[in-house]
Amino acid sequence: MKKLSFFIILVLVAFTSKAQEHFRPPAYPLITVDPYFSIWSFNDTLNDASTVHWTGKENSLQGIIRVDGQSYYFLGKPITSYKTVLPLVEKTGQWKYTFSKPDNNWDQLHFNDASWKQGAGAFSTDNDAPNKWMTHDIWVRRTFRLNNMDFNDLMLNLHHDDNVAVYINGVLAYKADGWNNSPELFKISDAAKAALKEGENVLAIHCENTAGGAYLDAGLVDEIKPEMNIAKATQTSVSISATQTFYHFTCGGVELQLTFTDPLLANDLDIFSRPADYVTFKIHSADGKAHQVQLYFSAAGNIAVNTPDQQVQWQRSKAGNMNVMRVGTVSQNILGRKGDNVRIDWGYLYMAIPQSKETSTLITSSEKSVKDFVDNGKLASNDDKDIPRAAEDNPVTLAAVYDLGKISSTPVSHHIILAYNQIDCIEYFHQKLKPWWARKGMGVDQMLTGAERDYSSVVKKCNQFDNTLYHQTLAAGGEEYAKMCELAYRQAFAACKLAAGPEGNPLLFTKECFSNGDISTVDVIFPSCPITLVYNPVLLKALLDPIFYYCESGRWTKPNAPHDLGTFPIANGRKNEETMPIEETGNMLIMAAAITRAEGNASFAKKHWKVLSTWADYLLKYGMDPGDQLCTDDFAGPSAHNANLSIKAILGIASYGSMADMLGEKSLTKEYTDTAREMAKQWIMMDEDGNHFKLAFDKPGTWSQKYNLVWDKVLQLHIFPKTVAQKAIANYLTKQNEYGLPLDSRKTYTKADWIMWTATLADNEKDFRALIAPEYKYIGETPSRVPISDWYETTNAKQVGFQARSVVGGFFMKTLDKNWNGH
Incomplete structure (x- = not known):
């Protein structure tokens, strides 16, 4: 055996x-x-x-x-x-500094800085900062002695927020725009290395705070040769x-x-x-x-x-x-x-x-x-x-x-x-949670x-699971699709943490990796959810339960769903959070309906019916023609009359109707389902633009991926005519670049998870594979060697932002549709 x-x-x-x-x-x-x-x-x-x-x-x-x-x-x-040559100042070392623009030779060794301020510690806007820095610009100097010049590879150890220019003895050693949030090592220019000498030297830095918080500290280290x-x-x-x-x-x-x-x-x-x-x-x-x-x-x-x-x-x-x-x-x-x-x-x-x-x-x-x-x-x-x-x-x-x-x-x-x-x-509303295994x-x-x-x-x-997943995804979408799902599986779950809730129930928390670090972001859970619906819907409930608790406990009082619970690993809610009212409200209703479909009963919906009802009514009031606001693709900025966001609202209302049906609430079922269908008819009239659909109702000649429409197909809501998806897919097949379908007509970048959802709208295998083939090529050829970036350029396959995020769990949308509907 x-x-x-x-x-x-x-x-x-x-x-x-x-x-x-x-x-x-x-x-x-x-x-x-x-x-x-x-x-x-x-x-x-x-x-x-x-x-x-x-x-x-x-x-x-x-x-x-x-x-x-x-x-x-x-x-x-x-x-x-x-080997540390010049340690970071941190809380005790000394800087000379000024907030006023100095003379041109301020970065020279023999510059007279007697009038500059002197203080111990790094510079920051934080309340507990050793040296408080609240201005746009700061100039700092620090002298140091070298007893010998026997270095293997001298490097700059630098923590900067934001733009920085570093000089050694008046010679530019390093310059960068942007920021980092912890000390990193950077190469020093050859000219600056050559300017070093035995005896006294000076490290001089100009830093700009262009927005948000500020920080500055620096030192020197030498890499020891193996x-x-x-x-x-x-x-x-x-x-x-x-x-x-x-x-x-x-x-x-x-x-x-x-x-x-x-x-x-x-x-x-x-x-x-x-x-x-x-x-x-x-x-x-x-x-x-x-x-x-x-x-x-x-x-x-x-x-x-x-x-x-x-x-x-x-x-x-x-x-x-x-x-x-x-x-x-x-x-x-x-x-x-x-x-x-x-x-x-x-x-x-x-x-x-x-x-x-x-x-x-x-x-x-x-x-x-x-x-x-x-x-x-x-x-x-x-x-x-x-x-x-x-x-x-x-x-x-x-x-x-x-x-x-x-x-x-x-x-x-x-x-x-x-x-x-x-x-x-995890810290969960000021309670420290144990990992699930230690509950x-x-x-x-x-x-x-x-x-x-x-x-x-x-x-x-x-081994058995890997074999099952491979054949399951192969049957759903073909060889290339199966390979992408295999790669996505661990990344999706490794961007989450499973904890034991205060009542002993499993709570799963996502982290927005390289996307600001938020915890339990609803519009990150939403694209991630197909993998949980395929492999264990309990995990989707574990993702949503913290959001429902936030709303039902009275901590969140708005009539729309929240955006997130804080910054990972602290899930205490926020006072001033980023808001995406239509986005997150539609997401929560659709995902709740997906859980009832997966479990075959409405017990989850019944438990949260009051807040679900509030959200459905919010979408009825504001969802048809969304006002100027962000959606999940917030990097593109806020916009009004967003057609894809309107689809989400319409399907959120229909999802509420489908849950009402499972609860036996026939009058509510009819009211919300009929309303969603009437809104869909109105949507077509407002968004149709010849052979395609517009990005926004008021912007003819534009187009966008209508990835939210996939839930009409997967949940079998029957709200939009099939011709809507067919017309959209026919247009998308003419818009692809070498590495994928752009997110919309504004830019050439795209989102990998949304391409998978859009492709799942296709009513035949040929079109599905045609839409995912460029994405497969992106994953295999991208020069950005990091865990899958879901935000990338379709022209050159380079990462635009984000990496290692759970949203690649959305790759399993085609598998979910196959499992539930046989498509």
């Missing part, structure tokens, strides 16, 4: 590999648990660069295989180590399934299969929420000879910090039959940091390794553990005692080595568990031993 199971797994892996042939994802998911524990490879070859967080910051995993004494990198690269030069294993293939990423390598006469398994099994919330992923190594001889083999794997402390200058500490323990190592920040400011381009700096990263005679573990600097392994094929016996220290200072890693002895043609397999315990994961008091040791106990069964379930 075991041999048969192993054969099935190999077949499934081979099948997936074949399906992935010639498909190049823009980024490869490795560890995808939630918005914080999310590690990717932004390269086609796994050992060409360091692994990174979805934001692009280094989250280092390293893998080295040693064959007959020769070492080969197969995962990541040496962790970059830095001491060792290690060869690379040859990567022979990489493939992706819904929950797994597979790599194959050859090196020194052996073959290595490396598998990252992310058990995001939506129909089992205990496994789905468990913050533990598996890394599996399978090795065999490829040339018929026996080879002496050792294998090294490590995870770095920079996975547990927001910025690499944060102090980390580490320790080891036992959990069942496993050796367990962990690392985390000293500060442990739980839920203390919110925002978009941020990483977690509370809780602990864990690496758990089943005990065996072949295995050894060590917590020490990356440089030391790698050198020990390369030189001797093993690790030193004692953990590093230089604790705590900054994550970037002689970077610490959790390392494991397997001494596999002689490897023949019979495969040898081992696995490691990587996990992250956030302790508390009954389960501790991290139990979680890890459970993950180890379930390893074989979970991997089997993942």
Whole structure:
């Protein structure tokens, strides 16, 4: 039986590999648990660069295989180590500064700044800022001494908000428009490096605050050159399934299969929420000879910090039959940091390794553990005692080595568990919520031993699920569609966090990744929802329940639905939020109707009937011809008479009618359904423009994707005549660019999720595939090597904004339509 199971797994892996042939994802998911524990490879070859967080910051995993004494990198690269030359000022260092434009030579070393102000700390508009900065411009100076000029690669460590120009001894070192929200390293111009000298130097900066908050701090660091030069294993293939990423390598006469398994099994919330992923190594001889083999794997402390200058500490323990190592920040400011381009700096990263005679573990600097392994094929016996220290200072890693002895043609397999315990994961109306897996008091040791106990069964379930998803999406939309869905699956769920609500119910929170960091944004949940409706509608209820609570608790008092609940991971509501009244109200009604359709009863609607009724009446009053306001495509700015937004309002009203029907409220059903149909007739009269439909009722000669119309088809509401979708699709087929259908006639950019919804409107397979083929080409050819960006240019496939967002769950709209309606 075991041999048969192993054969099935190999077949499934081979099948997936074949399906992935010639498909190049823009980024490869490795560890995808939630918005914080999310590690990717932004390269086609796994050992060409360091692994990174979805934001692009280094989250280092390293893998080295040693064959007959020769070492080969197969995962990541040496962790970059830095020496601080000039530390960030932060709260204590000194700046000289002025808010008035100085003389032209203000950036020179010998400029007389005696009249300038002096203060300790970075500059910011924050209430607790060490140095308050409330003007448009600021000029700052800081002198420093260099005792030698022996640098490998001197870099600028800079946190700026907004536009900045940096000078060293009067020479421009770096200039940029825009902002960042944490310190980043930037290259210094060669001319500025040449201007440095032994003795006294000056760092001078001009920064402009063009809008919003402001921040400025800067220092210098030197990148330390790695001491060792290690060869690379040859990567022979990489493939992706819904929950797994597979790599194959050859090196020194052996073959290595490396598998990252992310058990995001939506129909089992205990496994789905468990913050533990598996890394599996399978090795065999490829040339018929026996080879002496050792294998090294490590995870770095920079996975547990927001910025690499944060102090980390580490320790080891036992959990069942496993050796367990962990690392985390000293500060442990739980839920203390919110925002978009941020990483977690509370809780602990864990690496758990089943005990065996072949295995050894060590917590020490990356440089030391790698050198020990390369030189001797093993690790030193004692953990590093230089604790705590900054994550970037002689970077610490959790390392494991397997001494596999002689490897023949019979495969040898081992696995490691990587996990992250956030302790508390969401602040929900001023209550700290536990992750779903910890709702009954389960501790991290139990979680890890459970993950180890379930390893074989979970991997089997993942293989089975991956096979099911592939064939399901293949049947719905064809090969290219299936490949895009496989890639989208983990990204969609890894942009969310599943928590235990105050009443013990599951609550799922989205993060707007690289889109301002909002939590539980209704117009992000809306495009994401098809994946939940296909694989577990409980997750859609878990997404909507926080919004309903916000409204039904009296915290939100407007007659329209709210936009979001705050900034991830803080969901306390907002005083002054972005409003999209028609957008969010229509979204909530449509999604509530989708839940009743999925469950086959109206219990969810009944529970929230009062607020649903308020929203339906709001759309009756304001939805037919929307006033000047934002919709979900807010990057395009507000607009009036938006035809697609009007469709959403009409279908929101019809959705209310369909829920009333399931509740047995026949008079309401007739009233709202008939009204929606009359509005649809009016809509056609107002928006028809020859052979197409307009972007806005008052703008002839324009057009836009009417992606909201898809819900009329999927929910079988029968509000608009089929000829509306047919005419729209016929027009869209003439408007496509090389990489997709533009969002509308104003610009050439588009949204990947909306293309999928628009394509699902097609009433035949040929047109559906014609509409998604350019998007498939975009994903495979984009030069923007990041987790799928849903906002991109159709002319050159470049990212415009957004990445790693849950909205790619909208790719499953075609599958949802197929499941529900057989289309």
